[in-house]
Amino acid sequence: MNDRATLVESELDTLFLVSQLLNSTHDMRNKLKGIxxxxxxxxxxxxxxxxLRDIDDDSMSICEIYGDGIDRSVRYQPGEGLVGAILDEGCTIVVERIADEPRFLSRLGVYNPDLPFIGSPLAVEQGEVVxxxxxxxCDTSFLGERARFLEMVxxxxxxxxxxxRAMERKQTELVNERDFLKQALVKNYRFENIIGHSEPMLKVFDIIRQVAKWHTTVLIRGESGTGKEVVANAIHFNSNCASGPFLxxxxxxxxxxxxESELFGHEKGAFSGAIGQRKGRFELADNxxxxxxxxxxxxxxxxxxxxxVLQEGEFERVGGVRTLxxxxxxxxxxxxxxxxxxxxxxxxxDLYYRLNVMPINMPPLRDRIEDIPELAAFLLNRISKQQGGRPLELKESALRILMKHNWSGNVRELENRxxxxxxxxxxxxxxxxxxxxTGLEDEISFNRPQQSAPIRMMDLHDEELDERERVIAALEQCGWVQAKAARLLDMTPRQIAYRIQTLNISVKQI
Structure with a gap:
């Protein structure tokens, strides 16, 4: 009875040490070695x-073994030997004398054949053995108690x-998701995804393709709404630092x-409300x-x-003394x-020259009117998604009005309209x-640029045009002179007047 009490006390002490070790910050292999x-x-x-069980082929490889000079490359297949039997049966197996157990293969060559052997499965949720x-x-005493103790461990x-393993799976999922999102970002910000084929935009493309190759400072200049941030994204995601952060x-x-706090960060207590240390954008954007x-x-x-910072790449956090x-x-x-x-x-x-190393001048929308059809199609697709996938169609008559506007607010104003x-x-x-x-046509007469926008000519006999669009297009091309439009459409003035009335076309006064 005294020996049993001593054994129980020793096992409780051991379980405490094992649990402490498993809760420590050591890596898993060192934890198992310590156990x-x-x-x-x-x-x-x-x-x-x-x-530990291999996820791919269900075989068992030695993760850790106590002793020197032991072959750790041994693997056990399901059902192979005593270890394979424990894996298959999913329960503890106790052998009183190894020499009497035919399933024991002695592949490691370290166990005493005259002594017992105990093997317990590492079972997790739903009985899965990992x-x-x-x-x-060291002897045959209290084998039942020793087996239960080994099961606890x-x-x-x-x-x-x-x-x-759950954490590793989660990390793998996060890494895969991160890589997928990065690939999506790179795909979204490829140069060919920047809308525009006008001559001013082609010049911009040439510059950003060159500047993306080098780690040089870029100054993007242009009116509000011309797409400066889009170009900045494209430069980053097509550069050598694309794998790094973009802030x-x-x-x-x-x-x-x-x-100052946003860019350089601050130390705890640097000012009222600074309850902890915080990294700034420069520090977070490193590399x-x-x-x-x-x-x-x-x-x-x-x-x-x-x-x-631009000259030396150095700064201190607000309230800090250490140079970063x-x-x-x-x-x-x-x-x-x-x-x-x-x-x-x-x-x-001096700051101007430090920033203006490689300038990129973004043209206003009024200087790239020919890009409006492509821009409008892109923006309408985005608006459609925002409105729950609602199908949207831009008629040619509407597009012609868009192409005559001055667009003082550039692409942002176009999207708003x-x-x-x-x-x-x-x-x-x-x-x-x-x-x-929307009030756009009323603004055209007040905001018309010095140089009139190109007239978008159409094939009036295009079978895809409905009758209303065909009549509007003819009127547009003829300056809203109904007699001229009638001749283009092979109609009489009375016929086109009737069409204008029945198709509910608002006649523009020139």
């Missing part, structure tokens, strides 16, 4: 062995192994104090790209701090006339009257 050492030194369970814990007791190990910050949206939008809006006092060094590619954007700001003393000349037209359209059909209902 086998505890079993050997404190519980008299020698040559402890832990095998491995085996086996050892050889096996259960602890199984739970820990299962948790690690962006609108410099005009924050005052100096918050801007990647930082896009500074509206860089021309930063104050003169902050310009000096930004200049230092980063490798970040800077892409900046502005709609301001920086040359005038430099001349007026509003922008540092199309979204408004989509909302106001019946059945998703956006024709000339829907565009007029």
């Amino acid at each position: 086998l050492e505890i079993l050997h030194k404190r519980s008299g369970l020698h040559f402890g062995m832990i095998t 491995g085996i814990l086996a050892a050889q007791p 096996a259960n602890l190990i199984a739970h820990s192994v299962n948790s690690v 962006k910050l609108n410099c005009a949206a924050l005052p100096d104090t918050l801007l 990647g790209t930082l896009f500074l939008d509206e860089v021309g809006e930063i104050s003169a006092s902050f310009q000096a701090k930004l200049l230092r 060094k980063v490798n970040v590619r800077i892409i900046a954007a502005t709609n301001r006339n920086l040359e005038k700001d430099v001349a007026d003393g509003l922008f540092r000349e 199309l979204e408004r037209a989509a909302i106001m359209s019946q059945g998703g059909i956006i024709d000339r009257d829907v565009i007029i209902s």
